[in-house]
Amino acid sequence: MTRFPKNFLWGGATAANQCEGAYNVDGRGLANVDVVPVGEERLAIITGQRKMVDFEEGYFYPAKDSIDMYHHYKEDIALFAEMGFKTYRLSIAWTRIFPKGDEVEPNEKGLEFYEKLFKECHKYGIEPLVTITHFDCPMHLIEEYGGWRNRKMLVFYERLCRTLFARYKGLVRYWLTFKEINMILHAPFMGAGLYFEEGENQEQVKYQAAHHELVASAIAIKIAHEIDPENKVGCMLAAGQYYPNTSHPRDYWAALQEDRENYFFIDVQARGTYPNYAKKKWERLGIDVKMTDEDLDLLRAYTVDFISFSYYSSRVASGDPEVQEKTEGNIFASLKNPYLESSEWGWQIDPLGLRITLNAIWDRYQKPMFIVENGLGAIDKPDETGHVADDYRIDYLRKHIAAMKDAILEDGVELLGYTTWGCIDLVSAGTGEMKKRYGFIYVDRDNEGRGSLKRFKKKSFDWYKQVIASNGEDLD
Ligand code: BG6
Numbered sequence: 001m002t003r004f005p006k007n008f009l010w011g012g013a014t015a016a017n018q019c020e021g022a023y024n025v026d027g028r029g030l031a032n033v034d035v036v037p038v039g040e041e042r043l044a045i046i047t048g049q050r051k052m053v054d055f056e057e058g059y060f061y062p063a064k065d066s067i068d069m070y071h072h073y074k075e076d077i078a079l080f081a082e083m084g085f086k087t088y089r090l091s092i093a094w095t096r097i098f099p100k101g102d103e104v105e106p107n108e109k110g111l112e113f114y115e116k117l118f119k120e121c122h123k124y125g126i127e128p129l130v131t132i133t134h135f136d137c138p139m140h141l142i143e144e145y146g147g148w149r150n151r152k153m154l155v156f157y158e159r160l161c162r163t164l165f166a167r168y169k170g171l172v173r174y175w176l177t178f179k180e181i182n183m184i185l186h187a188p189f190m191g192a193g194l195y196f197e198e199g200e201n202q203e204q205v206k207y208q209a210a211h212h213e214l215v216a217s218a219i220a221i222k223i224a225h226e227i228d229p230e231n232k233v234g235c236m237l238a239a240g241q242y243y244p245n246t247s248h249p250r251d252y253w254a255a256l257q258e259d260r261e262n263y264f265f266i267d268v269q270a271r272g273t274y275p276n277y278a279k280k281k282w283e284r285l286g287i288d289v290k291m292t293d294e295d296l297d298l299l300r301a302y303t304v305d306f307i308s309f310s311y312y313s314s315r316v317a318s319g320d321p322e323v324q325e326k327t328e329g330n331i332f333a334s335l336k337n338p339y340l341e342s343s344e345w346g347w348q349i350d351p352l353g354l355r356i357t358l359n360a361i362w363d364r365y366q367k368p369m370f371i372v373e374n375g376l377g378a379i380d381k382p383d384e385t386g387h388v389a390d391d392y393r394i395d396y397l398r399k400h401i402a403a404m405k406d407a408i409l410e411d412g413v414e415l416l417g418y419t420t421w422g423c424i425d426l427v428s429a430g431t432g433e434m435k436k437r438y439g440f441i442y443v444d445r446d447n448e449g450r451g452s453l454k455r456f457k458k459k460s461f462d463w464y465k466q467v468i469a470s471n472g473e474d475l476d
Helices: 044-048 069-083 109-121 141-146 153-167 181-185 188-192 203-228 249-271 276-286 293-301 353-363 391-409 459-469
Strands: 009-013 087-091 127-133 174-178 232-239 242-244 306-311 315-317 369-373 415-420 442-445 455-457
Touching: 009 127, 009 369, 044 188, 044 391, 069 109, 069 455, 069 459, 087 415, 109 127, 109 153, 127 153, 127 369, 141 153, 153 203, 174 203, 181 188, 181 203, 181 232, 181 249, 181 276, 181 442, 188 203, 188 315, 203 249, 203 293, 232 249, 232 353, 249 276, 249 315, 249 353, 249 455, 306 353, 353 391, 391 415, 391 459
Parallel strands: 009 087, 009 415, 087 127, 127 174, 174 232, 232 306, 242 315, 306 369, 369 415
Antiparallel strands: 442 455
């Protein structure tokens, strides 16, 4: 066999807060993702160290308008269709459906918006892949209940899921419960609506919130299958295997520990129980996660149908405290790998690392996988017609797709599909910049929010079209 599977789901991915804009249109409520400004304080806010609960004077909030996909979705989906997308991964803005989060009745306008969007996808034979929460939590739930630290979130999330599964039955079959669930540990305000009070045991709060999300995810799987047995529900990991910095055993041990910190979440979602290494860690750190027997039953009974993940880079760990040279990565930094090149933002580029990660996840769980994010954030320079010759992006994607192909054809991993991140330029989650672009489609908007919002096809647009048309055979 020299081919990708016949029904392989090629496509691209976006997230509501990074592309929709229209933050206060048609009844949408305020969310954590809205109040994260560009600038020096962004990281402190994302990590819950600096509290920002509303728009403040003197800051620029890029998610407010973003690329205004709310009003451009037809044009954008037509472009995805022109590239031949089989799937389009997007996320739901919780506050369009339940503006405050704790209402009993949903906002019809919000439901209508996604219904129209899904129908638009189906018009072109594009299968929607929906992330229920992508760094997204209603601000009211954070201020009133403390976000995911509070068990009551289970009720609100269940209501959201029930509403979505019932309304979009027949329109959506692929769902992800929480995007990059392991980000709770690294970006707790974004991942779980958490900010911290002085002197609080932050690890305790984060793992309690994680438990609530894990149970919520199991409940979502239960309901999804009850409402429509055709539904397939996945978890999502911010992946990237850790390499030991040297062959010294203590470096290997450090890499294993780091990997476990991330796999912890997927171990629960894919296997149904808390791993012993986590229980031991909690014991050592004096962390006491409150859970009921019913919670444990739910986790055991409702494991995921597939495992999705984002992959941008591998990572490096060392057991030697003297080794400190770090490089930027997806939200959290890693030690620098001297064998790899880096993007303009310092994210290291490692196509073979994707094959390694695919194999590691497959060996660990033996469940079908889905790569739902991969791509290169770069500065694009359009010519006077708006065209961008982004050969660097083509080069990055070509090598990663080739590595993925090796994992399927040579190693036999089971992969459902591949969606590149930010298939259309959108606001960066990490920095809030517009100039960090991932798309096949250039959007005329700059870091300060200026621009016509016009869309232009980049060179990579035609390249990806040909990749999809040849089902991954023609990568040149
Ligand atoms: C992923 C997120 O972790 O990385 C996306 O799911 C994000 O939301 C992507 O945009 C790329 O990160 P950044 O910081 O370059 O936008």
